[in-house]
Amino acid sequence: MAEYASSDDEERYQYYDDDDDDDDDVDVDGGDGGDEIVSLRSHGCRPAFKIITKESLMAAQEEDLRMVMDVLSLKEHVARTLLIHYRWDAEKLLEVLVEEGKEKLYADVGVTMMEHGKHIMSRFSSVVMCNICIEEVSANEMTTMDCGHFFCNTCWTEHFIVKINDGQSRRIRCMAHQCNAICDEEIVRNLVSARDLNLAVKFDRFLLESYIEDNRKIKWCPSVPHCGNAIRMDDPQFEVECSCGLQFCFSCSSEAHSPCSCQMWEMWAKKCQDESETVNWISVHTKPCPKCRKLVEKNGGCNLVYCICGQTFCWLCGGATGSDHTWTSIAGHSCGRFKDNEKVKVDRAKRETYLVRYLHYYNRYKAHKDSFKLESKLKETMQAKISNLEDKQCICKDFSWVTNGLSRLFRSRQIISYSYPFAYYMFGDLIENDLTKKEKEIKKNLFEDQQQQLEANIEKLSLYIEKPFDQFSNDEFMELRMKIITQSVVVDNLCSKLYECIENELLGSISGETHIIAPYKSKGVEKALELSVCRDMETSNTERNSG
Amino acid sequence: MIDFARVQKELQECSRDVEKSGIKVSPKSDGSLARLIGTIPGPVGTPYEGGTFQIDISLPDGYPFEPPKMQFATKVWHPNISSQSGAICLDILKDQWSPALTLKTALLSVQALLSAPQPDDPQDAVVAQQYLRDYQTFVGTARYWTESFAKISSLGVEEKVQKLVEMGFPEAQVRSTLEVVGGDENLALEKLCSS
Numbered sequence: 001m002a003e004y005a006s007s008d009d010e011e012r013y014q015y016y017d018d019d020d021d022d023d024d025d026v027d028v029d030g031g032d033g034g035d036e037i038v039s040l041r042s043h044g045c046r047p048a049f050k051i052i053t054k055e056s057l058m059a060a061q062e063e064d065l066r067m068v069m070d071v072l073s074l075k076e077h078v079a080r081t082l083l084i085h086y087r088w089d090a091e092k093l094l095e096v097l098v099e100e101g102k103e104k105l106y107a108d109v110g111v112t113m114m115e116h117g118k119h120i121m122s123r124f125s126s127v128v129m130c131n132i133c134i135e136e137v138s139a140n141e142m143t144t145m146d147c148g149h150f151f152c153n154t155c156w157t158e159h160f161i162v163k164i165n166d167g168q169s170r171r172i173r174c175m176a177h178q179c180n181a182i183c184d185e186e187i188v189r190n191l192v193s194a195r196d197l198n199l200a201v202k203f204d205r206f207l208l209e210s211y212i213e214d215n216r217k218i219k220w221c222p223s224v225p226h227c228g229n230a231i232r233m234d235d236p237q238f239e240v241e242c243s244c245g246l247q248f249c250f251s252c253s254s255e256a257h258s259p260c261s262c263q264m265w266e267m268w269a270k271k272c273q274d275e276s277e278t279v280n281w282i283s284v285h286t287k288p289c290p291k292c293r294k295l296v297e298k299n300g301g302c303n304l305v306y307c308i309c310g311q312t313f314c315w316l317c318g319g320a321t322g323s324d325h326t327w328t329s330i331a332g333h334s335c336g337r338f339k340d341n342e343k344v345k346v347d348r349a350k351r352e353t354y355l356v357r358y359l360h361y362y363n364r365y366k367a368h369k370d371s372f373k374l375e376s377k378l379k380e381t382m383q384a385k386i387s388n389l390e391d392k393q394c395i396c397k398d399f400s401w402v403t404n405g406l407s408r409l410f411r412s413r414q415i416i417s418y419s420y421p422f423a424y425y426m427f428g429d430l431i432e433n434d435l436t437k438k439e440k441e442i443k444k445n446l447f448e449d450q451q452q453q454l455e456a457n458i459e460k461l462s463l464y465i466e467k468p469f470d471q472f473s474n475d476e477f478m479e480l481r482m483k484i485i486t487q488s489v490v491v492d493n494l495c496s497k498l499y500e501c502i503e504n505e506l507l508g509s510i511s512g513e514t515h516i517i518a519p520y521k522s523k524g525v526e527k528a529l530e531l532s533v534c535r536d537m538e539t540s541n542t543e544r545n546s547g
Numbered sequence: 548m549i550d551f552a553r554v555q556k557e558l559q560e561c562s563r564d565v566e567k568s569g570i571k572v573s574p575k576s577d578g579s580l581a582r583l584i585g586t587i588p589g590p591v592g593t594p595y596e597g598g599t600f601q602i603d604i605s606l607p608d609g610y611p612f613e614p615p616k617m618q619f620a621t622k623v624w625h626p627n628i629s630s631q632s633g634a635i636c637l638d639i640l641k642d643q644w645s646p647a648l649t650l651k652t653a654l655l656s657v658q659a660l661l662s663a664p665q666p667d668d669p670q671d672a673v674v675a676q677q678y679l680r681d682y683q684t685f686v687g688t689a690r691y692w693t694e695s696f697a698k699i700s701s702l703g704v705e706e707k708v709q710k711l712v713e714m715g716f717p718e719a720q721v722r723s724t725l726e727v728v729g730g731d732e733n734l735a736l737e738k739l740c741s742s
Contacts, residue, residue, distance in 0.1 A: 132611060132646045134556045155612075159646055162612040177645040 049240045049250075049528035052218065052230040056531045060232070061211040064090050072102070075146075077185040078111055080207065084170055085109040088215040111182065130155055132175060143191070145174050147181035157191045164192065164199055169206035170214070221246060222253045231528050238518030241527045249518065256525055259415065259502050260422045261515035268421035272362065289313065290320040316367055361424040368417035375409060375462065382406055385470040395474050401485050405465055408488040411524050412458050412495050419451055419498065426506055433509045443505055450501050454494040461487045496520050549610045554580045554650075561651045570654050572604070575728075581606045584728070585617070585654045589697060590662040594689035595623070598697025601731070602657065603633075604650065614644035615653060620731065622696040624689040626666040626675035635660070636670035707732045711739065 052060055067090055068079040082105070086093040097105050127136045130152035137152040144150040155175065160183070163172045172188060174181045185207065193200035212218045212230045221229045227244035239256040241247045247256040249265075257265040289296050289307035296307050305315045313320045386399045426433075427444045435443065464484050469477055499520035507515055558580075561572045571586040585602040589595030601620040607613045617640055619633030627636040639648060639656050669675030678685045710732070711721040716739050724742075728734035 133550060133553050135552070155646065158609070158612045162609045175646045177647045178643075179645075 049526055050232045050234065050531040051243050051528040052212070052232055052531050054228050057208055057211065057230070060531055061208060064088060064211075068093060072097070075184065077182055080185070080210075081111055081171065081182045082106075082109050084210055084214050088211060088217070111180070132159075143187055145181055145183055145187070147174050147176070147179050149174050149176040149179055149181075151175055153191055156187070157195050160188050160192050160203075161196065161199060164203050164206070167206070169203050170210045219250060219253055222248050232531065238516070239525045241525045243528065243530070247525045251516070256414070256518070257418050258518040258520070259499060260418045260425075261517050263515060264421060264425045265418075267425065271358070287313075287315060287318045290318060316364060357428070358424065361420045365417050365420035368413055368420070371462070372410065372413040372417065375413060378406060378409075378465065382465075385468075388470040392470075394477070396477070396481065401481055401488075402465075405461065405484040405488045407524060408491055409458065409461050409465055412454065412461070412491045415495055415498070415520075416451070416455055416458055419454075422502070423447060423451070426510075435509050439509075443509075446505060447498075447501055450494070450498045454491070454498055457487065457491050457494055461491055492522055496522065549581055549606050549608060551580050553611060554606065557649050557651065560649075568651070568655070570651055570658070572650050572654070575603075583650070584620070585650065587654055587658045587661075589693060590658055593662050594686050595625075595661050595693050595697070598693035600661075600697055602654065611646045611649075614640050615650060616640075617653065617657065622692060623661075624674060624685075624692040625661065626664045626669045626671060626678045627660055628674075629671050630674055631671075634670060636668065707735070711735065 064083060065076060065079050068074065068083060069076060071094065072079070072082075074082075082093055083090065085108070086096075093105070096108070126139050128139050128142055128150070129135070130137050130142065132151050132155035135152070137154075141153050142150050143153055143156055159175050160172060163169065172183045173179065174183060188203060189200055192203060212220060217234070218230050218232045221227055221231060221242040221244060223229075223242065223244050223246040227242060227246070229242050229244060231240055231242060231250065233240075233250055238250055239247060239258060240250055248254065249256055249258075249262060252262040252266065254262075254265060254269065260268065287296055287305070289309060289311050290313050291311035292307060292309040296305055296313075306312050311320060382402055386402060389396075389399070423444075426447070427440060433440075461484070464480060464487055467480055469480050472480060499517075502517060503519075507517065558572055558574075561570065565571055569588040572583055573586075574580055575582040575584050583604040583606070585604050587600050587602065589598035589600060598621070600623060603618045603620045605616045607616065617635055619628055619635065621633075622630065623633070624630060628634070635657060637656060637660055639645075639653060664678060666675040666678045674685070677688070707725060708718065708721050711725075712718050714736075720739065720742075721735070724735045724738050725732075728738060
């Protein structure tokens with residue numbers, strides 16, 4: 001999805017504007033683009049997600065810290081302690097401050113505010129006893145914390161090292177018994193770096209990362225290997241795409257799984273893992289040809305499979321389809337429905353029926369997942385085709401319809417695959433709902449109709465996109481272009497209809513835990529943008545240092 | 548590295564007022580100061596009165612910046628002390644430890660724990676349940692355990708000496724070893740075998 005991601009929304013907008021006058025086909029094309037414009041205006045200007053990179057992490061944190069430091073005129077480490085306690089929700093912190101007062105706020109967090117006048121040290125002679133190592137140490141080798149407790153620097157350093165290594169950098173307390181004061185970060189940093197520079201760096205990193213780990217609004221990107229980014233969510237949203245390309249669900253940090261709810265997805269992922277042995281045994285990677293019974297492996301994106309014996313069959317149900325099997329007639333085929341075969345029910349043990357039911361949904365889920373994987377390879381071949389055409393000086397100079405079509409295919413392929421686990425839970429008896437058996441049956445039919453329509457049209461889109469259009473004549477080429485453009489729009493509409501159906505007809509009837517499903521976005525999963533660092537950072541920084 | 552200079556000073560400080568506090572800390576085996584034996588008298592007015600309780604102390608490398616590990620060597624019936632292993636459930640031995648505390652203050656806290664059990668935060672669920680449901684039986688059992696395990700009678704010592712001498716160790720060595728380990732027969736045997 002790299003090319004799609006890099007194509008700038010603004011540029012596309014411009015393009016549609018210019019093109020509109022001189023090309024007949026652009027009506028449809030422009031329709032697709034029109035969608036883009038609307039969504040750009042409605043929420044494109046202020047994205048709900050921001051990417052926090054290693055570089056911007058410091059600035060983002062400083063912004064919040066400084067706000068609290070300014071309002072309460074506090075030292076940095078006290079402000080940090082307060083913010084960590086409130087999980088970096090500065091608004092909540094200020095709310096408590098206004099409603100309950102400063103003393104209550106500090107007491108809740110366990111911050112002890114002591115008068116600074118207590119410089120007992122100065123009154124002593126040049127040599128002082130450190131109560132930790134029980135040695136006499138010269139006064140300039142001692143450090144007094146905000147709370148007024150003083151110990152020798154060697155002991156302080158040891159204490160800090162133990163606490164940092166123990167993962168407690170965010171809350172290093174004073175060494176005195178039952179003293180809750182948090183040690184001044186500056187002192188920790190100075191003393192530790194004199195002993196072990198690496199550990200001092202580690203300390204700073206732990207403090208920084210607290211901004212992400214103790215923060216309700218921020219999550220690490222769950223990519224493996226980790227891309228180093230975190231995402232901040234400013235408005236409640238669900239699915240997001242990190243700049244590394246990974247799409248994930250913000251609320252459960254697993255892969256983007258709509259239209260499954262987080263709870264359904266968690267159960268499904270676990271179930272797939274638990275039952276994987278059985279499923280392997282039934283071998284989902286291959287299907288026997290209905291004619292010669294040879295095991296056929298699927299090596300292309302669409303669901304019409306050709307066996308080497310010449311037999312064609314449907315990958316989803318494994319049923320033979322004649323040579324007159326067209327893509328439109330696959331649209332009508334009903335293998336996406338789960339049939340409760342009465343005889344099966346009576347004959348077999350209940351558990352077996354559960355397995356059959358699970359396998360029905362699992363196989364379809366897996367089939368689309370596999371298609372998605374295979375189709376992902378299309379990105380490269382598509383690029384090759386495009387550059388091929390550019391070399392040939394093709395009549396069409398713009399290829400956004402290919403990339404748009406491809407990203408539509410990817411997105412819808414994911415949606416259709418996740419719609420199977422959704423249906424598994426929605427229409428099973430694992431999640432409690434208020435539906436009668438008859439109501440459930442009606443809703444199931446409604447949903448399955450939508451699902452099948454979408455499925456058929458995705459296959460159609462896949463078929464078109466896989467065509468070797470770089471070898472086509474001009475007429476054929478323009479015809480296919482039109483087909484891909486229209487098909488993309490059809491699929492988009494069907495996706496949003498499926499979500500509407502889920503949202504309006506199905507979710508309301510589930511009782512108990514709420515199932516929140518990330519809304520469908522025509523544009524695809526929202527991409528997080530780089531966090532822009534506050535511009536007056538620099539100035540306020542220098543002001544603080546001078547003051 | 549353990550701050551042995553401090554441990555040394557702590558031991559001196561402790562032995563200075565042993566008469567007053569009754570709390571003793573001594574090295575377990577000669578040489579290393581990392582493993583110690585603490586002794587506390589059972590608090591007056593509790594089922595532990597009259598008993599002498601031994602506590603195994605092992606100092607982690609980070610001592611005194613990390614808490615010492617303490618465990619009852621003497622069997623004791625108490626909601627916050629495991630009747631099986633002697634593990635102690637005490638906050639200052641965990642997250643509430645402060646480098647400003649010492650072995651003596653920690654042992655004093657353990658002693659305080661003997662007089663004030665906290666059954667709501669138990670280490671030994673069986674004991675805690677008995678403490679809450681049937682206090683009289685609890686007191687009885689605790690006293691019986693104190694009598695059986697925490698009292699070193701002089702007769703007992705003679706019996707142990709005899710037993711060890713029968714095993715083939717010279718009597719003088721047996722007596723001195725028993726004294727070093729505080730009368731624990733098994734520890735003495737261990738030590739005699741390793742020497």
